[in-house]
Amino acid sequence: MILVMISILSFFCATLEECRVSLDESIYRFGSTTNTTHEITSDEIPKIKKLLNTVPHPVLQIIELACLIFFTVEFVFRFVVCPWKLRLLKNITTLIDILYILPAWTVLFVEVTHGTFWHTKNGVTLFIVIEAIEIFRVLRIFRFIKHHQGLRILYLAIKSSMPELSLLLVFVVFNTTIFASFIYCAEAFTPDNFDSAFHGMWWALITMTTVGYGDMYPKSWLGYIVGSFCAVLGIIMIQMPVPIIVSNFHAYYRLRFSNDINERKEDSSNVELPKPVLPFEDVYNSQTSIPGPSVKSSEVSSSPSESRSSSPEPPTRNRMWLPPINKVSVVVDSKHTLETEIEECL
Structure with missing residues (x-):
């Protein structure tokens, strides 16, 4: 991520006139002369004239070359070790990397082999096209979505708000x-x-x-x-549609915020939960993680009506205390989950 930001920053600095030097100071010319280059007349576009008659400072060229080598090696290793190569090639981030790596190496190869090619009539047009394609390097900033939760929330909110x-x-x-x-x-x-x-x-x-x-x-x-x-x-x-989009963003943000709070509580709290004042059977107590007073199986009759009459009255609703639902983990081995008994107790 640091190299992505350095690469984008070097591109922005290369557009400043103070950070550009003459063609003879380029690190790719190796002392080649530029006397035979195509002269750019004064009536042509000033920006194109600046790009053709000057190059970025040697320090910026070295930084750009180092970033280019790193991203090329990283792309090759990512492609080699990826088990789903076709899916990788269809990814938008892979396409952005290709649109940056291939034009950059093309410009570097031409600069080293034939530095005066961009000053020919045919080379000017090709140079403008390649420079336009290299602009896509700034889109590599979307890599931060994988590592930043806020950007992921924004991405998910936009994705869910497509209608x-x-x-x-x-x-x-x-x-x-x-x-x-x-x-x-x-x-x-x-x-x-x-x-x-x-x-x-x-x-x-x-x-x-x-x-x-x-x-x-x-x-x-x-x-x-x-x-x-x-x-x-x-x-x-x-x-009109903006509040719906904003509500989707708030929903994803609250979900992420609540998950963080639950994780912090689970990591920091090791205190046992208080016992609920609900009558449960021994079987239910043994198969659940909720501790509580047990009722002997002999006291429970076979018929539902007798079971209701023999069981003690549940406490009033205003005095009932239940542990938080995220702290209760019911684990029942058999298929019979005692739903009837739970409903009666509640």
Whole structure:
């Protein structure tokens, strides 16, 4: 997990201009010259120009290389020892690792063998595609779900709330489609505003979620009315499934919290439970873990009516004490579980 965070942090640092150096300082060039490289003109995209004309600092390159070697070895060993290789390959975390390892080794191989390839006309496009694929390395942060209980609770809550999330998606699509059509018609006489219904869908989505970028907004009185209805109905429709999702999260959290409390109590408490004041037979006392006063088998008659009459009256409900249900473990060897006798006593 520490190496995952270091790898992501090195990627973020590599995007800073202060952490990038010229091509000649790369640890993969081995003194190769870059005079024959394709010159990037000033009218091209500045970000692409920075990526092609500079490389991360040698310290960042060493850190990235060490992380790459570690994750590659770890992936190979994980694949070798896994008994269900097909299931492993279908796992989303395995796919994320592949999308990081293969492009990284491809870039490293090209940097070592032919460092000027990325400055050719064909290499620029391939370089942009590979860099876009390597962005998926940040998704490896989802590995923390396996080791952090809070993230597992969030994952289980989202998984159990898929019907509500799908309902939320239906509400969003429904409102976006309707209000995109309305705002397009309302702003039809306003020049240079909502040129198509697709622009209206973007505006409706941003309005319903109360983000309000301000890049597109209505300019007519009819557009103001449509925008007001879109904002109000969007808040109402979107907030409807949210309490169900929140309740699922609280349910999983309370379950985890109660399990932790029970485990702590079981580990720390070794005190014997007090004896309940309920009449039980010797057979029941011998086959259960609840200690209590016994009744001789000779005192119990064969018929149920005589058994009820001969047995002492149970105490009143307000004076009855029963041990916690999680502390009672009933173990009956025979199939006869004495359900009738238990109901009578209760």
